[in-house]
Amino acid sequence: MVSENKTLNKVYTAKNHQQLMDAYKEWATDYESDTVNRFGYVAHVASAEALDKVLQDKEAAILDAGCGTGLVGEELVRRGYTAIDALDYSREMLEEARRKNIYRRHLQADLSKPLDFEENTYDAVVCAGTFTYGHVKAHAFDELVRITRPGGIICFTIREGAYEDYGYRQRMIELEQQQAWELLGMENADYLKNEGITCKMCTYQVTG
Ligand SMILES: C[S@@+](CC[C@H](N)C(=O)[O-])C[C@H]1O[C@@H](n2cnc3c(N)ncnc32)[C@H](O)[C@@H]1O
Structure with a gap:
């Protein structure tokens, strides 16, 4: 992975x-x-849109996994x-996300x-920006499936490059x-538009 940006590189x-958490x-x-x-x-935005396309119930219990500062939550609340x-x-x-006062719980x-x-x-579970280099590995999909009800939806992005290299594709x-x-x-889909980086925007339905 090559990026000229120091902050991105650190992450x-x-x-x-520990290094990843220090960077964040x-x-x-x-x-x-x-x-x-x-x-x-x-x-x-892409993740909230993808979820909204298939989720009918506005009261659905949704987990924003790897919520960061709450950008996805804001998009969902907007919808x-x-x-x-x-x-x-x-x-x-998580503390930044808590300040937004948009989530039921902060874990x-x-x-x-x-x-x-x-x-x-x-x-439903939504996970944006978290399946990528050095972050969360492919076996985490199994837990997302376990905690989502049959018929429920899992939406996530996978950064280009990491998709093939990090075993995500294989586990999917x-x-x-x-x-x-x-x-x-x-x-x-676009991911980091100004850096010319794309992602796979994935939507799955858990089978029962
Ligand atoms: C690029 S940010 C994306 C945040 C948010 N979803 C968004 O779209 O802005 C990745 C987030 O994943 C979190 N993260 C990385 N590894 C994690 C792990 N193993 N368990 C939980 N969160 C993790 C980081 O702390 C960070 O907040």
Whole structure:
């Protein structure tokens, strides 16, 4: 991965979880102005749109997994959704999300580990910008499937490049073969527009 931007590089080249969390700790207050205004980040809009396309119920229980500062939550609220929970491992990013007063709950948790939720807790899970270099690995899909009810929706972005290289594609196909989820849509979409970087915008339905 090549980026000339130092902030992005720090996040994308973190060698371990601690380095990644340190990078987000430093970035939390400037994250939105950097990512949206400077780099042209649009994955939060694409993710909310993708979910809204298939989700009918505005009261659906939605988990914003890897919520960061709450950009996706804002987009969902704008579209009328009222029951959104926020989850992120970075205390500082989660704190920014909490300030927005748009989420029901704010949970600090690691998406790479088993999550402290019952099976079928959510009608939908949305995860923007988090399946990428050095962040959350492909096995995290399994937990997202477990906590989403049968018939529920999982929408996520995968940064270009990381899709093939980081085992995401393989695990997505395996879960289809195991009939854990069914692909509703996968499109190439803008990700960091000003950097010319795209993503896969994926929508799955959990099978029962
Ligand atoms: C690029 S940001 C995206 C944030 C938000 N979804 C958005 O669209 O603006 C990635 C987020 O994933 C979080 N993250 C990275 N690894 C994580 C993990 N293992 N568990 C939970 N959150 C994680 C980071 O703390 C960060 O807030």
